[in-house]
Amino acid sequence: MMGIDPVTLIVALIGASTPILLAAIGELVVEKSGVLNLGVEGMMIVGAVSGFIIAINTGSPWLGFAAGAVGGAGLSLIFALLTQYLLSNQVATGLALTLFGLGLSSLMGEAYTGINPPLTPDLFPQALRDIPVAGPILFGHDLVIYLSVLLVAGVWYALRHTRMGLILRAVGESHDAAHALGYKVIRIRICAILFGGACAGLGGAYLSLVRVPSWTEGMTAGAGWIALAIVVFASWKPWRALIGAYLFGGIAALQLRLQAAEINIPVMFLDMSPYLVTIIVLVIISSDRGRAALNAPAALGKVFHASG
């Protein structure tokens, strides 16, 4: 384990987790409203490519992040229209979104491979970042990372303490009851889906603008699916999603460092480790019968059709 500095590992971990955290917190809101959108991977990669294109053409990473969010939300709009107005199967439509998103993104990004995006600056001045240990961990990041943590706090607060959150949860628990009370089930769900799409798109843009940073086809490499797994891991609780994402980011960061350090573990096992760990964690969570089912939205994945 020589050559792996814990502080740089933690910094790397936070960076590696952020795209997944953003996508997961968005999907958490979507699922809380009773909709299962399996298209996270597709929305992330479309966000990644649209953010990258705009950032290259304008020279501004911030416009890039905004474009990523818009791109993800735009793709999720297709899902929203299909599942909410045309009552299509959510599993199948989500899969279609991922397949379409992967194709569309490589089409859009054709001319953008092998370019470096404009640099995203760190938020805090150098003096703060030079504080030993705490400096790099607390102050050594860019705006999006802080935004992702704020977003978790905001979603937690909104779901727990606001009227809006209560209505969203009611729609997710029983759409018929919420409809009978006069809430606009479809409109609320579409808003949630668009929010989820914007979050996934932002996460994708963070991947292409900061993490990698460049555009390559299929660069999300399953990050969207891991975000979906993290929502289950978190039992639909925002802070737990943060823990899950950081746990995953830790493994991804450690794995890359072990590969670089040429430790005597076959690359194959290191490459598959993030996915294997996600599966193992999913198994542990779901085997606990009481806890897994406790917080799952009761109407998750069910089609809503107002008959009266």
Added chain:
Amino acid sequence: MFRLEKRPMPSRVWILATPVIAVILTMIAGGIMFAILGQDPVEAIRIIFLDPLFDERFASFSRPQLLVKAGPLILIAIGLALGFRAGIWNIGAEGQYIIGAICGAAFGLAFYPSENPLIFPGMVLAGLFGGWAWAMIPAVLRTRFRTNEILVSLLLVYVAEAILASAATGFLRNPDGRGFPGSRNLSQHPGTDNLELIAGTGMHWGVVAAFIAVIFSYVLLNRHLMGYQIKLAGQAPRAAKFAGVNPTRLIVLCLGVSGALAGMAGLFEVAGPAGQISIDFNVGYGFTAIIVAFLGRLHPVGILLAGLLMALTYIGGELAQLMLGIPASAIQAFQGMLLFFLLALDVLSNYRVRIGREVAA
């Protein structure tokens, strides 16, 4: 205002008509996409859908390719459709395809350079077993621990890809290949080759297996109790429970069959058209097969036709790439669009569209 009224029974007419309309709408939307890319839309659509079959310059090469590409798609989609009907979502067929190919190829290469005629059947069985075993992971996790099979089967695709990379550069690498990645060529070695059975048709053993799978699946779904249980579990899970349908058996069966078929498809591909295990011999058939299953309305005969159509878009896409420089990814987007239109139009089979407000009863 438009209003939807649930039909008591899905409309038979619309079930048959929607795939056709979806294809036409995809051609229109795809034409718009090609126009945005700066191509003549009519010409692009003609090159994709008609030239591979009817143009004298290409047809002799393209027509056999139709069966070569449709074979694995149909084989995988038949298995997936069984599960989709029962509400069991195996979306990791790509992983089962890869593992099946690796197992089958490893079996064949273990006997190298023997040319014994029993090796190829053994490879097929090894491929079948590999795909089955890979699909059993989500099946067992689902039945024992209630873990979501969608996520597990999909995440296992990435695990399978890591194993494939290691196989191509490590344990299955051609010892005489001067260090280049990739296994020995299976298709050029008698005994391990998946031959073209009738010259000029593209028909190989994988295509034969696909046709057999279509027939078996048709019989299973229409003439067998198991098929009835699969349909019942998908359409009325509660009724299935009371009718004594064993959900564990159903999950193991549906995931097992789809995994075995995907694994076999993988083996037929590496021993034939792909020729060897290489890092990227898989081209996403496992994912495209999901579209094929839906386009074919989860019905065996429908899947047969849908597989041929999807194979045509692959071949036409390659041709369009060659003739017009349309990027390969455009075809992937095109295929995704087709699935969107199909799912959107499904509403017409299940609901009646009424105009005007509902009259109070």
